[in-house]
Amino acid sequence: MPMIDIYAAAGTFADPHALATAVATAVKDVEGVPDIPMFRKNTAAFVHELPAAAIANVDGDSAYVRVQVLTNAGALDREKQIAVVERLTGIVAEAAGDPSLSERTWVLLTEAPEGGWGLWGHAHTNAELVTAARAEIAKLQGA
Numbered sequence: 057m058p059m060i061d062i063y064a065a066a067g068t069f070a071d072p073h074a075l076a077t078a079v080a081t082a083v084k085d086v087e088g089v090p091d092i093p094m095f096r097k098n099t100a101a102f103v104h105e106l107p108a109a110a111i112a113n114v115d116g117d118s119a120y121v122r123v124q125v126l127t128n129a130g131a132l133d134r135e136k137q138i139a140v141v142e143r144l145t146g147i148v149a150e151a152a153g154d155p156s157l158s159e160r161t162w163v164l165l166t167e168a169p170e171g172g173w174g175l176w177g178h179a180h181t182n183a184e185l186v187t188a189a190r191a192e193i194a195k196l197q198g199a
Contacts, residue, residue: 060101065108076101
Protein backbone atom coordinates (compact mmCIF):
# COMPACT_ATOMS: atom_id res chain seq x y z
CA MET A 57 0.00 0.00 0.00
CA PRO A 58 2.47 2.55 -1.22
CA MET A 59 2.34 6.24 -0.59
CA ILE A 60 3.74 8.30 -3.45
CA ASP A 61 4.80 11.95 -3.18
CA ILE A 62 5.52 13.99 -6.30
CA TYR A 63 7.24 17.37 -5.95
CA ALA A 64 7.42 19.77 -8.91
CA ALA A 65 7.19 23.43 -9.79
CA ALA A 66 3.63 24.73 -9.92
CA GLY A 67 2.22 24.45 -13.42
CA THR A 68 4.37 21.48 -14.42
CA PHE A 69 1.29 19.27 -14.72
CA ALA A 70 -1.98 20.27 -16.38
CA ASP A 71 -3.96 17.72 -14.34
CA PRO A 72 -2.32 16.83 -11.00
CA HIS A 73 -5.27 14.61 -10.01
CA ALA A 74 -4.93 12.48 -13.14
CA LEU A 75 -1.19 12.23 -12.49
CA ALA A 76 -1.78 11.12 -8.89
CA THR A 77 -4.25 8.47 -10.06
CA ALA A 78 -1.90 7.22 -12.79
CA VAL A 79 1.14 6.83 -10.54
CA ALA A 80 -0.87 5.17 -7.75
CA THR A 81 -2.30 2.70 -10.27
CA ALA A 82 1.12 2.01 -11.78
CA VAL A 83 2.76 1.27 -8.44
CA LYS A 84 -0.14 -0.97 -7.34
CA ASP A 85 0.07 -2.86 -10.63
CA VAL A 86 3.86 -3.30 -10.50
CA GLU A 87 3.70 -4.36 -6.87
CA GLY A 88 1.37 -7.14 -8.00
CA VAL A 89 -1.02 -7.04 -5.05
CA PRO A 90 -4.60 -8.31 -5.38
CA ASP A 91 -7.09 -5.80 -6.81
CA ILE A 92 -9.09 -5.49 -3.59
CA PRO A 93 -10.38 -2.41 -1.74
CA MET A 94 -7.65 -2.70 0.91
CA PHE A 95 -5.00 -1.99 -1.72
CA ARG A 96 -7.08 0.25 -4.01
CA LYS A 97 -8.08 2.57 -1.15
CA ASN A 98 -4.65 2.66 0.51
CA THR A 99 -2.29 3.13 -2.43
CA ALA A 100 -2.25 6.87 -2.89
CA ALA A 101 -0.26 9.67 -4.46
CA PHE A 102 0.15 13.29 -3.43
CA VAL A 103 1.22 15.97 -5.91
CA HIS A 104 3.04 18.85 -4.20
CA GLU A 105 3.26 21.96 -6.36
CA LEU A 106 6.06 24.27 -5.25
CA PRO A 107 7.06 27.74 -6.40
CA ALA A 108 9.71 27.33 -9.12
CA ALA A 109 12.06 29.37 -6.91
CA ALA A 110 11.88 26.60 -4.29
CA ILE A 111 13.64 24.10 -6.60
CA ALA A 112 17.18 24.41 -7.92
CA ASN A 113 20.18 22.44 -9.04
CA VAL A 114 23.73 23.81 -8.77
CA ASP A 115 23.15 26.02 -11.82
CA GLY A 116 19.81 27.31 -10.50
CA ASP A 117 17.64 25.30 -12.92
CA SER A 118 14.24 24.38 -11.47
CA ALA A 119 12.69 22.10 -14.12
CA TYR A 120 12.99 18.95 -12.01
CA VAL A 121 10.56 16.47 -10.50
CA ARG A 122 11.13 14.40 -7.39
CA VAL A 123 9.02 11.29 -6.83
CA GLN A 124 9.26 9.39 -3.56
CA VAL A 125 7.62 5.99 -3.21
CA LEU A 126 7.21 4.62 0.31
CA THR A 127 6.38 0.92 0.63
CA ASN A 128 6.47 -1.63 3.39
CA ALA A 129 9.79 -3.48 3.63
CA GLY A 130 10.38 -6.00 0.85
CA ALA A 131 7.38 -5.00 -1.25
CA LEU A 132 9.52 -4.38 -4.33
CA ASP A 133 12.15 -6.87 -5.46
CA ARG A 134 14.85 -5.66 -7.87
CA GLU A 135 12.75 -6.30 -10.99
CA LYS A 136 9.85 -4.34 -9.49
CA GLN A 137 12.15 -1.50 -8.40
CA ILE A 138 13.35 -1.10 -11.97
CA ALA A 139 9.79 -1.28 -13.31
CA VAL A 140 8.44 1.31 -10.85
CA VAL A 141 11.21 3.81 -11.63
CA GLU A 142 10.77 3.34 -15.38
CA ARG A 143 6.98 3.59 -15.33
CA LEU A 144 6.78 6.57 -12.99
CA THR A 145 9.42 8.48 -14.93
CA GLY A 146 7.42 7.94 -18.13
CA ILE A 147 4.12 8.89 -16.52
CA VAL A 148 5.60 12.11 -15.10
CA ALA A 149 7.10 13.16 -18.45
CA GLU A 150 3.85 12.39 -20.27
CA ALA A 151 1.76 14.27 -17.68
CA ALA A 152 4.03 17.30 -18.10
CA GLY A 153 3.88 17.07 -21.90
CA ASP A 154 7.68 17.18 -21.89
CA PRO A 155 9.54 13.99 -22.90
CA SER A 156 12.85 15.59 -21.85
CA LEU A 157 11.57 15.71 -18.25
CA SER A 158 12.43 12.01 -18.01
CA GLU A 159 16.07 13.17 -17.81
CA ARG A 160 15.23 15.42 -14.85
CA THR A 161 12.93 13.17 -12.81
CA TRP A 162 14.32 11.59 -9.68
CA VAL A 163 12.49 8.57 -8.26
CA LEU A 164 13.39 7.56 -4.71
CA LEU A 165 12.30 4.17 -3.41
CA THR A 166 11.98 4.05 0.36
CA GLU A 167 10.95 1.15 2.58
CA ALA A 168 9.28 1.54 5.95
CA PRO A 169 10.90 -0.76 8.52
CA GLU A 170 9.06 -3.86 9.70
CA GLY A 171 6.27 -2.61 11.95
CA GLY A 172 6.72 0.95 10.66
CA TRP A 173 3.71 0.93 8.33
CA GLY A 174 0.70 2.58 9.95
CA LEU A 175 -2.79 1.97 8.67
CA TRP A 176 -6.16 2.03 10.40
CA GLY A 177 -4.49 3.41 13.54
CA HIS A 178 -2.05 0.48 13.90
CA ALA A 179 1.65 0.02 13.00
CA HIS A 180 1.51 -3.19 10.95
CA THR A 181 4.13 -5.84 10.36
CA ASN A 182 4.25 -7.40 6.90
CA ALA A 183 2.64 -10.55 8.31
CA GLU A 184 -0.25 -8.50 9.68
CA LEU A 185 -0.76 -6.84 6.29
CA VAL A 186 -0.81 -10.24 4.58
CA THR A 187 -3.31 -11.55 7.14
CA ALA A 188 -5.55 -8.49 6.62
CA ALA A 189 -5.42 -8.93 2.84
CA ARG A 190 -6.30 -12.62 3.07
CA ALA A 191 -9.21 -11.82 5.40
CA GLU A 192 -10.53 -9.23 2.93
CA ILE A 193 -10.20 -11.64 0.01
CA ALA A 194 -12.05 -14.34 1.96
CA LYS A 195 -14.79 -11.85 2.89
CA LEU A 196 -15.16 -10.76 -0.75
CA GLN A 197 -15.30 -14.36 -1.97
CA GLY A 198 -17.95 -15.21 0.60
CA ALA A 199 -20.12 -12.26 -0.38
